[in-house]
Amino acid sequence: MKKRWxxxxxxxxxxxxxxxxxxxxxxxxxxxxxVTTVGPxxxxxxxxxxxxxxxxxxxxxxxxxWNEQNPDKQINVTFSTYPYGDMHNKLMMxxxxxxxxxxxxxxxxxxxxxxxxxxxxxxxLTDALAPYEADCVTSRLDVYSKGDGTRxxxxxxxxxSVMYWNAELLESYGLDYKSVKTWDDYTALGxxxxxxxxxxxxxxxxxxxxxDWMWIAMAEYGEDWTxxxxxxxxxxxDSVKKMMTMQKQWLDDGIAMIxxxxxxxxxxxxKNVSEGKxxxxxxxxxxxxxFMNYMPEMEGxxxxxxxxxxxxxxxxxxxxxxxxxxxxxxCEAPELAAEWLTWAKLSKEGESYIWSVxxxxxxxxxxxxxxxxxxxxxxxxxxFFRCKPYEVLQELANNDAIGTxxxxxxxxxxxxxxxxxTLNEVFExxxxxxxxxxxxxxxxxxxxx
Amino acid sequence: MSKVKKLLFSQKVAPFVFVLPFxxxxxxxxxxxxxxxxxxxxxxxxxxxxxxxxLDHYQKLFKDKFFITAVLNSVEYMFLTLVLMIxxxxxxxxxxxxxxxxxxxxxxxIMYIPALTSVVxxxxxxxxxxxxxxxxxMNQLLAFFNQAPIAWxxxxxxxxxxxxxxxxxxxxxxxxxxxxSGLKAIDTSLYESADIDGATxxxxxxxxTLPLIKPxxxxxITISVYAGLAMFLESFMLWNGNSSPKNIGLxxxxxxxxxxxxxxxxxYACAVGMVLMVIALIINIVQLVAxxxxxxxxx
Numbered sequence: 035m036k037k038r039w040x041x042x043x044x045x046x047x048x049x050x051x052x053x054x055x056x057x058x059x060x061x062x063x064x065x066x067x068x069v070t071t072v073g074p075x076x077x078x079x080x081x082x083x084x085x086x087x088x089x090x091x092x093x094x095x096x097x098x099x100w101n102e103q104n105p106d107k108q109i110n111v112t113f114s115t116y117p118y119g120d121m122h123n124k125l126m127m128x129x130x131x132x133x134x135x136x137x138x139x140x141x142x143x144x145x146x147x148x149x150x151x152x153x154x155x156x157x158x159l160t161d162a163l164a165p166y167e168a169d170c171v172t173s174r175l176d177v178y179s180k181g182d183g184t185r186x187x188x189x190x191x192x193x194x195s196v197m198y199w200n201a202e203l204l205e206s207y208g209l210d211y212k213s214v215k216t217w218d219d220y221t222a223l224g225x226x227x228x229x230x231x232x233x234x235x236x237x238x239x240x241x242x243x244x245x246d247w248m249w250i251a252m253a254e255y256g257e258d259w260t261x262x263x264x265x266x267x268x269x270x271x272d273s274v275k276k277m278m279t280m281q282k283q284w285l286d287d288g289i290a291m292i293x294x295x296x297x298x299x300x301x302x303x304x305k306n307v308s309e310g311k312x313x314x315x316x317x318x319x320x321x322x323x324x325f326m327n328y329m330p331e332m333e334g335x336x337x338x339x340x341x342x343x344x345x346x347x348x349x350x351x352x353x354x355x356x357x358x359x360x361x362x363x364x365c366e367a368p369e370l371a372a373e374w375l376t377w378a379k380l381s382k383e384g385e386s387y388i389w390s391v392x393x394x395x396x397x398x399x400x401x402x403x404x405x406x407x408x409x410x411x412x413x414x415x416x417x418f419f420r421c422k423p424y425e426v427l428q429e430l431a432n433n434d435a436i437g438t439x440x441x442x443x444x445x446x447x448x449x450x451x452x453x454x455x456t457l458n459e460v461f462e463x464x465x466x467x468x469x470x471x472x473x474x475x476x477x478x479x480x481x482x483x
Numbered sequence: 484m485s486k487v488k489k490l491l492f493s494q495k496v497a498p499f500v501f502v503l504p505f506x507x508x509x510x511x512x513x514x515x516x517x518x519x520x521x522x523x524x525x526x527x528x529x530x531x532x533x534x535x536x537x538l539d540h541y542q543k544l545f546k547d548k549f550f551i552t553a554v555l556n557s558v559e560y561m562f563l564t565l566v567l568m569i570x571x572x573x574x575x576x577x578x579x580x581x582x583x584x585x586x587x588x589x590x591x592x593i594m595y596i597p598a599l600t601s602v603v604x605x606x607x608x609x610x611x612x613x614x615x616x617x618x619x620x621m622n623q624l625l626a627f628f629n630q631a632p633i634a635w636x637x638x639x640x641x642x643x644x645x646x647x648x649x650x651x652x653x654x655x656x657x658x659x660x661x662x663x664s665g666l667k668a669i670d671t672s673l674y675e676s677a678d679i680d681g682a683t684x685x686x687x688x689x690x691x692t693l694p695l696i697k698p699x700x701x702x703x704i705t706i707s708v709y710a711g712l713a714m715f716l717e718s719f720m721l722w723n724g725n726s727s728p729k730n731i732g733l734x735x736x737x738x739x740x741x742x743x744x745x746x747x748x749x750x751y752a753c754a755v756g757m758v759l760m761v762i763a764l765i766i767n768i769v770q771l772v773a774x775x776x777x778x779x780x781x782x
Contacts, residue, residue, distance in 0.1 A: 119724075123744050130749070132531055148747040153530040242728065294616055302616050446746055450726060458728045462637060480546055 066114040072097040077108030078367050081136040083125065085118040089140055089190075089357070092387055096378035109374060111138075118142070129155055129362065137365035138375060141187060143177060143356040147443045150180050155363035160185045162372035166380040169400040171353070173438040178358035181263055187358025188379045191394035193318040194351045194436055195250055196426050200313045201337040207231060211314065212339065217280060220342045224289035227313060236291045236312045239303075240281045242457040243296020245449055246354055250316055251277035253352035253437030254343050260442045267444045267478050269452075270471045276344060278460055278467045285461060292461055296453070304328045316341045318354040322415055322423060323393040337420040340429060349437040351430050382407070389413065395427055402427050447481050448474075524753035540754035550755065552730045553738040554762070560734065561711025561766075563643075564650055568707055569700065572655050576662030577688065591663070594656030605653065606720020610636070613645040613721075636722060639731040646732065649717050654710075658703055665699030666692065701774050705767055712763050715740065735759045 068087055072094040084090045090113040097111050114136075116124065122145045128135035132155075141149060149156060163175065163185050171192050178187025199211045207230040214220050224237035241247060252258055255273035258265075284290035291312065294302035298315050306312050308329040325332055341350045359379065361371050378384045385396040390413040401407045408424035409416060416422050430436050456474045459465040524540055526533045544550050575594070579587055597605065612620040615634035622632035635641045669692065677687050715736035719725055722732050725741050733741075735755060743752025771777060 126744065126747060130528070130530055151529055153532050155530055243726075295614070302614070305616070450741075454726045454728060454730050458637070462634075462728070477548065480543075480548075 066116050068115045069112065070094060071110065071112040073101055073110035074108050075110060077101065077110035078370055080109060080111045080138060080365070080367075080371055081114070082111050082138040083114050083116060083121055083136045084140040085116055085121040085142070086140070086357075087115045088392060090115050092392060093378060095387060096384055097374075099383060100374055100377065107370060107373075109370065128364075133364065135362045135364045137368075137371055138359060138361050140357045140359050143358065143441055144446065144449065146178060146187065146358055147441060147445055149186070149360065150443065152180075154180075154186075156186045157361040157363055157365060157368040157372065158184045158186060159188060159361065159372055159376065162369075162376045163188065163380075166376060166398065169398045170380065171397050171399050171436070173436070174353055174356070174397050176263075176438070177353070177356070177441050178360075187360050188375055189397045190357045190359070190379060190388065191320055191392075192397055192399075192427075192436070193320055193353045193355045194395050194427060194430055195246065195253075195316055195318050195341060195354050196351065196423075196430075197314060197316050197339050197341045198307075198321065199337045199339065200307075200310060200332075200335060201420050202335040203235065203310045203313050207235075211337075214339075214342055216346065217342045217344055221280070221284065221289065224284060225287070228287075228289055233288055235310060237284070237289050238315050239291050239293040239298060239306060239312045240285060240461055241293045241297040242461050243293070243453050244299070245452050245457075246297070246316065246318075247277055247281065248274050248452070249352050249354055249439045250341055250350075251344075252439050254345075254348040254350060256349070256437060258439050259448065260440045260444055262440050263442060267442075267448060267482070269448065269456075269474045269478065270468075273344075274471065275467055278471075282460060282464075282467070299324065301328075308332055319395040319423060319427070320355060320393070322419070325418060326393060326414065333418050334420065336418075338423055338426050339421075340426060340435065349433075349435045351436045352439055353436060390415070395423070399431060402431055444478065444482065448478060451477055520753045520756055523750055524757050526750045528749045529747075536750070540751045543751070544754055544758065549730060549733065550738055553733045553735050553755075554758070556731070556733055557712050557714065557735045557759075558762070560643075560646070560714055561708055563647060564654075564711045565704065565707055567647065567651055568654060568658055569703060571651070572658035572703075573662050573696075573700075575655065575659045576666055577692065579659065579663055580666045591656075591660065594659055596656070597653045598657045600653075602653070602716045602720055605649065606717060609645055609649045610721050610723060613642075636732075637728045639729075642721075642727070642731050645721060646717060649721065650714075653717075658707075661699055661703050662696065665696045669695045697774070701771070701776060704770060708766050708770065709763050712759060712766075735762075 068090070070090070082090070082093060084093070093111065094113060097109060101108050121139075122142070125135060125139050125141070126148065129149075135155075160183075163170075167175065170189075174189040174192055175185055178189060179185050201211065204211050204227070207227060209223060209226055209230065211223060214223055220237070227235055227237050248259075251273040252271065255271075255276075257271045257273045259267060259269045259271055259274065261267050281290065285292065291306075294300075294306055297303060298307060298312075298317060299321065304324065307315070308331060322338075325336065343350045359375055361368050361375065365371050379388070380398055382398070382401060385398050385401055386407060388394050388396050389401075389407070390410065393415045396402075402424055408428075409422050411417065451474050456470045459470045459473075460467055523533075525535055525537060527536050578584055579590060584590070613635040614622075615632065615637065616622070617626075617632050619632075619635075621635055625632060633641055635645060673691050673695075674687055677691055682690070713736050714734050718727065718732040718734055718737055719740075721727075725733075725737050725745065727733060736759065739752045739755040739759070742748045742755060
């Protein structure tokens, strides 16, 4: 009898712990990879999460500087860095559950639409941002706002898209990339490069796992497939069709290759860039940091210019990617947090760190024309490339050439469909462009019902 | 003190005390999530605000082609894993029990080690092995046979080779151990008497081993059906995220995760979960009835 009970007990205990064990093994605990605390212990305490270690390092520096300048408003912040997916999931779950959220948190722009709903418990930052609003690139503040215009996130950078050229490679074939103004010029350069290199070097690589090219096309024609904050999504746009048709032609003609693993911001992409398999590609300015971190051997070889246009006089850049930092309603001292956060990310002190260490194009556009700020020779980004990156930014600003494509509640679905299905169908399988886009549109409409 | 003791030693109460941990864990970790999952599948959930939407989620589900792709992928994957993961481990188990096999312990350990490695790491290794880059292991192998490199993870059948290999590499040892323990329970005198009757090795396998190992086989099939339908992590790791080209690697649980976690639509995700549960239940009940598990044991 005793034995039987014992065996039942054992069985019960095993059965009870089995799901837990399986869960623990399968999911893996979301452990922070780094936790640091900065500031005096008697200061107001905040918790802050990010998915990029470098961001937390930057915030830590800004806490120290703030405490030096504001002896009456000392703060003490604990920073935790989690992997990208884990952090966003944890934040979402803690906001859904109503407890356990950090006071401040980085949110990647692709995830941001999940937080722009009416009931989302984020602290409004409109007032705290007001002092910086006039100097900032407005579209960057808009992307981190609710439908009614309430600001809820502080931007990190503009992410203006520019053209990266392997100048050394192109010059070795005696080709001139600087005179490229339109996509027709660009295609002609591709033909010349194909001939000169015997098809060894591709002019560029076409993405099947990213929508940057489409964004550029939309910005050039002033279109937006999300329809903007109030409109209806529509992917069957002339700009998108033009870009896809042109890219497909490049692939057919052997001018371009398909980006290995989907886009150039991955290990395989870095390899194609650094080995000179492709000679140019358009990407946001933050891609400069990828050169610094993953392709240091490219120093002095690459040049940056503005992106070609379909027709003269069009805009030729768009803000791509980014991180908005939010303050949750679970924060007990949100005014102080907001004051520090906006200062840290948008004041000149903060922006100079963002530019010189993180290598981003800062949102405070007044600083783009500040010679000491923009062209400081001690900033490694100013010596790495064949031009000073902010010269390109100045050119964009002078021509008012940076367009806007919104990230709205439909964006995650839209991007997902494009990157998993449409772009693959068109570029890998050779499906008709109109047909593929009509299929995408149909899916989006079904989604929104 | 004495009262507590009395209570614990009471013949009537003691059983309940002993099963209490199990009952509690069942209620808290199984019944509650299940019931609340059913309720949530009829609701829209937005940061603590819940509104009932009736059957909306379910109506949308059956028009959602991503969902249909996910269901087909999961069922296909389950079926293929059954085809591969029952006969092969069974065969290996029989080999393992054969008198002719040397160093059995070593083989068992080697076969079992993959089950102990993390899917995160093995998925990453498989992703690199099957990368579309020229230098990946598989493409180098192709180059050795003078074949052009393939974008392995971009077309369905090549990607599924990777997916199924990952599954086999990982779980063959586990299933084999189940079968080994089943084989150990078979009385050796049966084989001896079969020998006396002049049975061949195949006849012994067909008429002695297979019928007697049936309970183990049923158990392995039941867990494999669920494991196949609930597959997520392998695909997530192989494609470095939840998005695969043309959704060739999207599974039901992957879609649930995409909806519930990535797109913050827990209500819809719960509806997806309910469909998964119903499919798994139907397949398993059919299978259990067909194999006679519910029949009274013949005495």
